[in-house]
Amino acid sequence: xxxxxxxxxxxxxxxxxxxxxxxxxxxxxxxxxxxxxxxxxxxxxxxxxxxxxxxxxxxxxxxxxxxxxxxxxxxxxxxxxxxxxxxxxxxxxxxxxxxxxxxxxxxxxxxxxxxxxxxxxxxxxxxxxxxxxxxxxxxxxxxxxxxxxxxxxxxxxxxxxxxxxxxxxxxxxxxxxxxxxxxxxxxxxxxxxxxxxxxxxxxxxxxxxxxxxxxxxxxxxxx
Amino acid sequence: xxxxxxxxxxxxxxxxxxxxxxxxxxxxxxxxxxxxxxxxxxxxxxxxxxxxxxxxxxxxxxxxxxxxxxxxxxxxxxxxxxxxxxxxxxxxxxxxxxxxxxxxxxxxxxxxxxxxxxxxxxxxxxxxxxxxxxxxxxxxxxxxxxxxxxxxxxxxxxxxxxxxxxxxxxxxxxxxxxxxxxxxxxxxxxxxxxxxxxxxxxxxxxxxxxxxxxxxxxxxxxxxxxxxxxxxxxxxxxxxxxxxxxxxxxxxxxxxxxxxx
Amino acid sequence: xxxxxxxxxxxxxxxxxxxxxxxxxxxxxxxxxxxxxxxxxxxxxxxxxxxxxxxxxxxxxxxxxxxxxxxxxxxxxxxxxxxxxxxxxxxxxxxxxxxxxxxxxxxxxxxxxxxxxxxxxxxxxxxxxxxxxxxxxxxxxxxxxxxxxxxxxxxxxxxxxxxxxxxxxxxxxxxxxxxxxxxxxxxxxxxxxxxxxxxxxxxxxxxxxxxxxxxxxxxxxxxxxxxxxxxxxxxxxxxxxxxxxxxxxxxxxxxxxxxx
Numbered sequence: 001x002x003x004x005x006x007x008x009x010x011x012x013x014x015x016x017x018x019x020x021x022x023x024x025x026x027x028x029x030x031x032x033x034x035x036x037x038x039x040x041x042x043x044x045x046x047x048x049x050x051x052x053x054x055x056x057x058x059x060x061x062x063x064x065x066x067x068x069x070x071x072x073x074x075x076x077x078x079x080x081x082x083x084x085x086x087x088x089x090x091x092x093x094x095x096x097x098x099x100x101x102x103x104x105x106x107x108x109x110x111x112x113x114x115x116x117x118x119x120x121x122x123x124x125x126x127x128x129x130x131x132x133x134x135x136x137x138x139x140x141x142x143x144x145x146x147x148x149x150x151x152x153x154x155x156x157x158x159x160x161x162x163x164x165x166x167x168x169x170x171x172x173x174x175x176x177x178x179x180x181x182x183x184x185x186x187x188x189x190x191x192x193x194x195x196x197x198x199x200x201x202x203x204x205x206x207x208x209x210x211x212x213x214x215x216x217x218x219x220x221x222x223x
Numbered sequence: 224x225x226x227x228x229x230x231x232x233x234x235x236x237x238x239x240x241x242x243x244x245x246x247x248x249x250x251x252x253x254x255x256x257x258x259x260x261x262x263x264x265x266x267x268x269x270x271x272x273x274x275x276x277x278x279x280x281x282x283x284x285x286x287x288x289x290x291x292x293x294x295x296x297x298x299x300x301x302x303x304x305x306x307x308x309x310x311x312x313x314x315x316x317x318x319x320x321x322x323x324x325x326x327x328x329x330x331x332x333x334x335x336x337x338x339x340x341x342x343x344x345x346x347x348x349x350x351x352x353x354x355x356x357x358x359x360x361x362x363x364x365x366x367x368x369x370x371x372x373x374x375x376x377x378x379x380x381x382x383x384x385x386x387x388x389x390x391x392x393x394x395x396x397x398x399x400x401x402x403x404x405x406x407x408x409x410x411x412x413x414x415x416x417x418x419x420x421x422x423x424x425x426x427x428x429x430x431x432x433x434x435x436x437x438x439x440x441x442x443x444x445x446x447x448x449x450x451x452x453x454x455x456x457x458x459x460x461x462x463x464x465x466x467x468x469x470x471x472x473x474x475x476x477x478x479x480x481x482x483x484x
Numbered sequence: 485x486x487x488x489x490x491x492x493x494x495x496x497x498x499x500x501x502x503x504x505x506x507x508x509x510x511x512x513x514x515x516x517x518x519x520x521x522x523x524x525x526x527x528x529x530x531x532x533x534x535x536x537x538x539x540x541x542x543x544x545x546x547x548x549x550x551x552x553x554x555x556x557x558x559x560x561x562x563x564x565x566x567x568x569x570x571x572x573x574x575x576x577x578x579x580x581x582x583x584x585x586x587x588x589x590x591x592x593x594x595x596x597x598x599x600x601x602x603x604x605x606x607x608x609x610x611x612x613x614x615x616x617x618x619x620x621x622x623x624x625x626x627x628x629x630x631x632x633x634x635x636x637x638x639x640x641x642x643x644x645x646x647x648x649x650x651x652x653x654x655x656x657x658x659x660x661x662x663x664x665x666x667x668x669x670x671x672x673x674x675x676x677x678x679x680x681x682x683x684x685x686x687x688x689x690x691x692x693x694x695x696x697x698x699x700x701x702x703x704x705x706x707x708x709x710x711x712x713x714x715x716x717x718x719x720x721x722x723x724x725x726x727x728x729x730x731x732x733x734x735x736x737x738x739x740x741x742x743x744x
Contacts, residue, residue: 004594011579011590018581018619074579078628083577086541087594088566145390152386156373165369166387169362170394173401180405200401207393215386218305221562222382376505464508464547468501471511474531474697 008097052123053182068146091217103143126188254437284438293325301388494674509535511698580621605638
């Protein structure tokens, strides 16, 4: 399973390294979203800084949808999905590999967006490690749910419009938890302020990663 | 498109089943009428909430159906569909019917809640934990229905939908807790309150109970009817398999004749 | 895979019905292919040739009937079957953003095959030099097919399912393909070739079956093949051991010009 995970993740990341879709399209889109949020809020930097945690996570969610779409479309050209099925790769490994590749891209996107939020909105982070931990935990959950829904919608012609509708409400807890942890980190609160939310993220991650490992195979065969 | 080759009649409903559905429907209407009568004319207005309290005879019942009954039914039947030993289109249709009817009840919950919320909280919509969870549940249900509308083979659609229902089902408790911690100002559950008597008493308690029964019966009736529609929908356009096989096998014969000609 | 078990046929289909929704792709196929046989599957377009191969690869589930591939159930034991089966289909299963070498390498490693044979296989299919580092998205249809063939040659599975293998290939590549099939036969590989241009492969196959209307409607013996139908089981009785590919020190054929 781990061998297949590394193989698939390596393949997807290599494709990204060649095509640079996440870096040259998704990341700039995230920055555009941040700028648009600023326009919507008005030039008051205090208001922006206050809204920064939530806006950061909303931008991350939008970027997740795009990253997942890309991850699915890579497999839908030239019957690559059949190719993967035929190769006899372990479905659990395939799920973990595709998720890991999405997660790796999301981490980079989050770094860019976090920088954008700090620079553009003047958000001041008092407890940086809390933000790092929340981003990593949130990323795992987003990548896992995204990969699952991506696989489910892979065979659907209207998946571009259907996927965000299905995925974003599911990811709502990540938005809530991530935002609260950011707020705690910005307010200079202790770790205990964020700890129930961190626990919530851990539960979310565990549930969907476990679910993905079990059901990815049947999903792949049925779609 | 009328399937001309269908010589078979649609799957018939047994007389007993038809009778049962009819009885449930009539009971549901009677119970609802009785609840309305008791709720609007017999029970007294509340000391603090006045006539507004009369919503208590409908709103909690509708919410119970939308948030627990329909949702649990959809989740359990989706799971039973995915479980290969119990896999049958029965579970798929039941899940689809309970989600579809559940959406109606969910919207009714939100509307009746809003009507209640405006005079008591002063706003149509409050970002309260239960309201928000209910709205998220509605969006997840709508996503499920949107997926079902995507044209696909029945078995593929059934599997896809069951997976989506499963993912949504495990998300609901997480959403519930996250929203609960996020904010809460809803009044505590009244009926489940252990000291029931000081809050509600006499005719009010009985009417409240009847309201639950009536709404549940309405749900069950709608569910049964929707299930039956599902059966008929699946029948529509289904040629019998043996007919399709014979047609397919005949393709070869046609080609041979053409070659001979 | 107990050694005492009687040698099972490579492919066994009994009254196989496969549906796409309500349309019967296969409408009751009976087919038995012995280990080491090369069978040509003929038939007009839409007769069910591709579906037959996809059922054997475990991509399509049967609605009724029985199927066993290499003695296994291709749906329930799909991962075990798929590592031993190679399907050359209309699609080449390539990632446009990866180079030819990366594509072959991924496919071979994903199937759990030996990566040492990749270079030799690519070389034989005329994939060498700058072509190896060209991204697959820039290849022509014929070149993509060569890449898919290189994957097959590098994997050298026990059962080859070739769907219109000659389509889109130039003369030299066709020759290479025929040679590959020839060598595969010699090494005990079972081969199923779906084709409506049967001329290219008739000399290779041991027999031909005709598929029409989702059924096998005709059998005819062919003289081709380096070995008869029953010969392989006589050579290695009851031993479904993996065939060994030939060493790659063969003359390189079918080299193609570099892409623009």
